[in-house]
Amino acid sequence: MPAALIENLGRRTNNSLAVFGDFCVFCGQTFAWLARLLFRAKTWRLVLPQMFDVGVKSVPVVALTGAFIGMVMGIESYAQLKSIGQEERLGALINISVVKQIGPVLAAVMLAGRIGGALTAELGTMNVTEQLDALRVMGADPIGYLVVPRLIACILLTPILTIYSDLLGVLGGYFVSVKTLGIPAAPYWAYSDKAVNTWQILEGVWKGLFFGGAIGLISCYKGFTCGSGASGVGRACTESFVTSFLTIMCMNFFFAKMFQDLYRAIYGFQSLF
Amino acid sequence: MPILSLRNLSKRFGRNVVLRDVSLEIETGKTLVVLGPSGTGKSVLLKHIVGLLKPDRGEVWFEGQRIDNIKERDLAVVRENFGFLFQMGALFDSLTNLENVAFPLKEHTTLSAVEIAAKAQDCLAMVGLPEAGPKMPGEMSGGQRKRIALARAIAMGPKVILYDEPTTGLDPIRSDVINELILRLQAKLGVTSIVVTHDMNSAFKVADRIVMLHGGVLHFDGTAETIKQSTDPIVQRFIAGEAGDDELAWMKKA
Ligand SMILES: Nc1ncnc2c1ncn2[C@@H]1O[C@H](COP(=O)(O)OP(=O)(O)O)[C@@H](O)[C@H]1O
Numbered sequence: 391m392p393a394a395l396i397e398n399l400g401r402r403t404n405n406s407l408a409v410f411g412d413f414c415v416f417c418g419q420t421f422a423w424l425a426r427l428l429f430r431a432k433t434w435r436l437v438l439p440q441m442f443d444v445g446v447k448s449v450p451v452v453a454l455t456g457a458f459i460g461m462v463m464g465i466e467s468y469a470q471l472k473s474i475g476q477e478e479r480l481g482a483l484i485n486i487s488v489v490k491q492i493g494p495v496l497a498a499v500m501l502a503g504r505i506g507g508a509l510t511a512e513l514g515t516m517n518v519t520e521q522l523d524a525l526r527v528m529g530a531d532p533i534g535y536l537v538v539p540r541l542i543a544c545i546l547l548t549p550i551l552t553i554y555s556d557l558l559g560v561l562g563g564y565f566v567s568v569k570t571l572g573i574p575a576a577p578y579w580a581y582s583d584k585a586v587n588t589w590q591i592l593e594g595v596w597k598g599l600f601f602g603g604a605i606g607l608i609s610c611y612k613g614f615t616c617g618s619g620a621s622g623v624g625r626a627c628t629e630s631f632v633t634s635f636l637t638i639m640c641m642n643f644f645f646a647k648m649f650q651d652l653y654r655a656i657y658g659f660q661s662l663f
Numbered sequence: 664m665p666i667l668s669l670r671n672l673s674k675r676f677g678r679n680v681v682l683r684d685v686s687l688e689i690e691t692g693k694t695l696v697v698l699g700p701s702g703t704g705k706s707v708l709l710k711h712i713v714g715l716l717k718p719d720r721g722e723v724w725f726e727g728q729r730i731d732n733i734k735e736r737d738l739a740v741v742r743e744n745f746g747f748l749f750q751m752g753a754l755f756d757s758l759t760n761l762e763n764v765a766f767p768l769k770e771h772t773t774l775s776a777v778e779i780a781a782k783a784q785d786c787l788a789m790v791g792l793p794e795a796g797p798k799m800p801g802e803m804s805g806g807q808r809k810r811i812a813l814a815r816a817i818a819m820g821p822k823v824i825l826y827d828e829p830t831t832g833l834d835p836i837r838s839d840v841i842n843e844l845i846l847r848l849q850a851k852l853g854v855t856s857i858v859v860t861h862d863m864n865s866a867f868k869v870a871d872r873i874v875m876l877h878g879g880v881l882h883f884d885g886t887a888e889t890i891k892q893s894t895d896p897i898v899q900r901f902i903a904g905e906a907g908d909d910e911l912a913w914m915k916k917a
C-alpha cells in the first residue's frame with residue numbers, strides 16, 4: 391500500500407515536471423517568435439481585433455467590479471476609523487488598497503476568467519479539429535500566427551484594464567465615503583493624495599503587464615495541449631482559469647514583497663497616518 | 664525514382680505502438696490507397712509524410728531529400744509541395760471560404776491580393792463550388808466543406824496530395840463526387856495522391872495501388888485486382904466488412 395502510494399506520488403511529480411518543462415519550451419518558442427514578429431505590421435493587424443475582443447468587451451465588467459469593491463471597502467472600514475476619530479483618513483486606506491492591490495488583481499482575475507477561458511476554448515477547438523496542423527502544413531507557425539498576437543493583446547490590455555478598475559474603485563470609494571457617509575471631501579482627498587503617489591499607481595499597472603503575460607501564455611498553452619473532443623476542450627478551459635488564477639495570486643505575493651523592499655530602500659518607511 | 668519513400672518508420676505514443684518498421688515507396692503520378700480499420704495509425708502515417716509528427720526511428724525522403732530531421736523553417740519550404748486534406752477539413756472557422764483557400768497562397772507566395780483572390784477562385788471552381796467564396800465554412804454542408812478544404816489543398820499546385828479519409832461521413836453520392844474529384848485532379852494536374860480510407864468503393868475506384876495497414880505493419884501491398892483475390896483472412900474480412908473472432912471476443916466474455 392505505501393509503496394503504491396509513493397509510486398503514484400512519484401509518477402505525478404514526474405508528470406507535473408514534464409508538463410512544466412513543456413510549458414517552458416512553449417514560452418521560449420513564443421518569446422522567440424515575439425522578438426521576430428514584434429515590429430511587423432502584419433502582426434499588429436492580427437493584434438488589433440484581439441485587443442478589441444480582450445479589451446473593449448471587458449471594460450464594463452472590470453469597471454463595475456472595481457466600483458463595488460471601492461464601495462464595500464468604504465462601508466467596512468468607516469465604523470472602525472470613526473471609533474478612533476480618524477474617519478477622514480478613509481480615503482487613504484481605500485485608495486491605496488485599490489491602486490496597489492485590488493485594481494490590478496481584480497482586472498487580471500476578471501481577464502483570466504473572461505478571456506483566458508475563451509482563448510483556451512478557441513485554440514483548443516482549433517487543436518482538436520486539426521486546424522493547428524493545417525496551419526503548419528500551409529507554412530504558418532501556429533505560435534507566430536495565433537499565440538503571439540493574443541499574448542501581445544493580453545500584455546497590453548491588462549494594465550489598461552487595471553487603470554479602469556482603479557479609476558472606478560476610487561470613484562466607488564468616494565461615492566460611499568463622501569456622498570453617503572458624509573466625510574468632508576477636502577480632507578478625504580488630501581489624505582488620499584498623501585498616501586497615493588505615482589509610484590503606487592505604476593506599481594499596479596506594472597504588475598498588470600506581467601499578469602497579462604501569464605494569462606496569455608497559460609491560456610494559449612492549455613489550448614494547444616488540450617485533450618481530444620469537446621470534453622478535452624472543456625477541461626482545458628477550467629484548468630486554464632484555475633492555473634491563471636493561482637499564478638496571478640502567487641506572482642502578486644512576490645511583487646508585493648519586492649515593491650515593498652524596493653520602495654523602502656529608496657524612500658524609507660512612510661506612514662499612512 | 665519514387666517521389667516519396669518511407670524507410671523503416673516506427674512510432675509509438677507512450678505504450679501505444681502505432682507504426683512498426685513501415686517501409687513504403689511511392690511512385691510519381693500514381694494514386695496510392697492506404698486501407699486500415701480506425702485507430703491503426705493511418706492519420707499518423709500521413710502526418711509523418713509532411714513532418715507534423717517525427718518518427719521514433721526511420722526516415723522520410725521526398726525527391727531525394729531526407730525531410731524527417733530538417734529544421735522547421737526548411738520543412739516549410741518542402742511543405743509547399745504537399746496538399747493535405749484533413750479528416751474533418753480543418754477549415755479556419757473565422758475566415759471565409761475564399762480566405763481559407765487563399766491562405767496558403769498568402770503565406771507562401773508574393774502574389775498580389777488580386778492575383779491570390781483570382782487563383783483561389785479558380786480552385787473553388789475546380790471543386791465545383793465557385794459561388795461559395797464569400798460564405799463561412801460553418802454555413803456549408805459536410806461534403807461541401809471537404810471540397811473547400813480540397814480546394815485549399817490544391818491552391819499551391821502541390822506535387823503530392825494527401826487525403827485523410829476524404830469520404831468518411833458522406834453519403835454514397837457525395838462520396839462519389841469526391842472520388843471523381845480525386846481522379847480528375849490526378850488527370851488534370853498529374854499529382855501523386857495518397858488516399859487514406861476504409862471505404863472500399865472509394866479505394867477500388869481511385870487506386871493504382873493499395874496497401875493495408877494492420878497492427879502497425881503493412882499487411883498487404885498490391886492492386887485493386889489482387890486485393891479482391893487475396894486469400895488472407897484479415898484482408899478478406901476487411902473487404903467484406905465482417906468482424907472477426909478477435910473483434911468479437913469481448914461479446915463472448917460478456
Ligand atoms: N498526437 C497523439 N498523441 C497520442 N496518441 C496519438 C496521437 N495521434 C494518434 N494517436 C494514437 O495513435 C493511434 C492511431 O491513430 P490514427 O492514426 O488517428 O488512426 P486512424 O487510422 O484512424 O487515422 C490511435 O490509437 C491514437 O490514439
Ligand SMILES: [Mg+2]
Nearest residue numbers: 705706750827
Ligand atoms: Mg484518421
